[in-house]
Amino acid sequence: MEMGGTSTMGRLLHVNLTSAEFSEVRLPPEILAAYLGGKGIGARLLLDWVPEKADPLGPDNALMFLTGPLTATTAPAMRACIVTKSPLTHTFLDSYFGGYFGPEIKYAGYDGIVLTGRSPEPVYLLVDHRGPSLQPAGDLWGTGAIETGDRIRQRRKDSGIKVACIGPAGENGVLYSLVCCDTNRHAGRGGAGAVMGSKNLKAIALKGNELVGLFDPNRFLRAVAEANHEIGLSEDCRVLMEAGTASAVEFADASGLIPARNFTDGTSKLAAKLGDHGQKQKLWLSRAACFGCPIGCSQMGAVRTGKYKHFITDIVEYETAAMLGTNLEIGDPRAVAHLNRLCDDLGIDTISAGACLGFAFEGAEKGIVPTDGLALAFGNADVAAELIERIVKKEGELGALLALGVKRAAKALGGEAEAIALHVKGLEMPAWGPRGTPGMGLAYMTADRGACHQRGFPAGYEATGEAWNGKPVEALALEGKAAMVKSLQDYLAGTDCLVKCDFGAMGVTADTYARMLNAATGRSVVASFFDLLGERVWNTTRLFNLREGMTTADERLPRRFIDEPLPSGPRQGHRITESDMKYLLQDYYALRGWDEAGRPTPETLHRLGIEPGTR
Ligand code: SF4
Structure with missing residues (x-):
């Protein structure tokens, strides 16, 4: 790290893939002051740079890899993100990834890389000591994401090159394709991989040698020590250190929130097999961590027994264990690890994949989806693997249909299919059912990228009764949930401008984030800065989504809920009614300073200082 200066690099790399031109973009100081980095800068640029109603898979869409002011410093548990217009939802999309690719963006000299246009031929972007260049990638087209990174490093004869790439799914335009960053870290949700594929961009390979400065190194080190201390004191972080997110499987089951059989139930007899204890019996695991992270929630290893023996894997984290495990009634963690690896290498989001397979299995039972000769059935891991491969190739009627996600698949099939399609705004449900937790339902309805548990997670309070703002939370109450959701969303959006990992944020306080930011950049903010920043960002993504055609009619839960x-568990008998949704939504809109159609009022935009932007 360099002494003096600031931890931001002060410029973005803009790559026009159509013309193969490179330029540096320096954002106006007032935009940097108002939006900080990561999600905030991405929201502002998306609104300003992407033309209204642009085709997400067309050359006008922008694909942005963005860091935050603490990325690549020793601040614990920092990440980076991709911001683009989602081909799955046609809304704002931010998708986060850990590993080492994010820091390398800054070592390459940039706060972010913005890609527009479309290359006439498959290419990969290389940024090294010679500067940026586009390299031919025709021979890499069709290769899996894991092999792609290895081949680029071999070709460049440099094992230290950091690679973000797509698999065949992104090339083929599967609408929930991911971007693989450093082999086992993924920007999974919402289809950023399909946007990358539409640009004929197979990969970005980085090798930087720039130094990242600090405004006040001594003050920064003291703030980092405090952040690490807070992580050490956090019970949530301790559980993640020991067991990773798979530890949530049994909690979600006991709380009646886990998906089972395409969310027809909220408990599963398979939970114990798929939790961290069950996985440890079948998988050999050792801890791994992203850049500068003392938590190390990831575990790498191999399958020890059975037909997947020797197969190298990552621990099956909670969302995947639930969506490809309990949701599909597949209880062997080795089989779920295999499906996980297949999705990662071919390049699709495991959450959306699990929802699409659940839709297909239930639809086959009901006789409302084409089976293409497959014995579609819950519990059949071999058929699940075959269907994943067909989705990636868009093979057959079913593969082509499911490659579009459950919303479009249900619309194409018509009739009863909509009742078994689990999504909000087109993004498939993550693995926390909202029945009996109305705050979680509201968080899903209003999340800017569609059904997302990471834009606010009131279920954590509703399921445990843990106090929020000094008061115990009553799970079924509607009153107060809108305020809770707004507050959680604002804070997370504010700290997503840093760009923090959600798990680090379980320990690090807002005050310490502010101290690290001030010492790294020379700002003078206090803890409440992140709430106001997040509210500004949330309203900016709202403006984008409204402009792209989203309406309040899109802010509703799937019919199943x-x-x-x-039918079972501690929340047996619960659902969320139409009148519950109406009450929650109107309360929420009023608190946000939005009109009844969910549009920010001029007073709200003025209060938040949302002004015409960067172009
Ligand atoms: S907590 Fe896990 S996902 Fe987050 S930065 Fe650390 S290792 Fe990466």
Whole structure:
């Protein structure tokens, strides 16, 4: 690290893939002051740079890899993100990734890389000591994401090159394709990989040698020590250190929130097999961590027994264990690890994949989806693997249909199919059912990228009764949930401008984030800065989504959660009614300073200082 200066690099690399031109973009100081980095800068640039109603898979869409002011410093648990217009939802999309690729963006000299246009031929972007260049990638087209990174490093004869790339799914335009960063870290949700594929961009390979400065190194080191101390004191972080997110499987099951059989139930007899204890019996694991992270929630290893023996894997984290495990009634963690690896290498989001397979299995039972000769059935891991491969190739009627996600698949099939399509705004549900936790339902309805548990997670309070703002949370109450959701969303959006990892944020306080930011950049902010920043960002993504055609009619839960009470578990009998949704939404809009159609009022935009932007 360099002494003096600031931890931001002060410029973005803009690559026009159509013309193969490179330029540096220096953002106006008032935009940097108002939006900080990561999600905030991405939201502002998306609104300003991408033309209204642009095709997400067309050359006008922008694909942005963005860091935050603490990325590549020793601040613990920092990451980077991709911001683009989602081909799955046609809304704002931010998708986060850990590993080492994010820091390398800054070592290459930039706060972010913005890609527009479309290359006439498959290429990869290389940024090294010679500067940026586009390299031919025709021979890499069709290769899996894991092999792609290895081949680029071999070709460049440099094992230290950091690579973000797509698999065949992104090339083929599967609408929930991911971007693989450093082999086992993924920007999974919302289809950023399909946007990358539409640009004929197979990969970005970085090798930087720039130094990242600090405004006040001694003050920064003291703030980092405090952040590490807070992580050490956090019970949530301790659990993640020991067991990773798979530890949540049994909690979600005991709380009645886990998806089972395409969310027809909220408990699963398979939970114990798929939790961290069950996985440790079948997988050999050792801890791994992203850049500068003392938590190390990731575990790498191999399958020890059975037909997947020797197969190298990552621990199956909670969302994947639930969506490809309990949701599909597949209880062997080795089989789920295999499906996980298949999705990662071919390049699709495991959450959306699990939802699409659940839709297909239930649809086959009901006789409302084409089977293409497959014995589609819950519990059949071999058929699940075959269907994943067909989705990636868009093979057959079913593969082509499911490559579009459940919203479009249900619309194409018509009739009863909509009742078994689990999504909000087109983004498939993550693995936390909202019945009996209305705050979680509201968080899903209003999340800017569609059904997302990372834009606010009130279920954590509703399921445990843990106090929020000094008061115990009553799970079924509607009153107060809008305020809770707004507050959680604002804070997370504010700290997503840093760009923090959600798990680090379970320990690090807002005050310490502010101290690290001030010492790294020379700013003078206090803890409440992140709430106001997040509210500004949330309203900016709202403006984008409204402009792209989203309406309040899109802010509703899937029919299953409205029509069908949970059949078992501690939340048995619960659902979220139409009147619950209406009450929650109107309360939420009023608190946000939005009109009844969910549009920010001129007073709200003025209060937040949302002004015409960067172009
Ligand atoms: S907590 Fe896990 S995902 Fe987050 S930065 Fe650390 S290792 Fe990466």
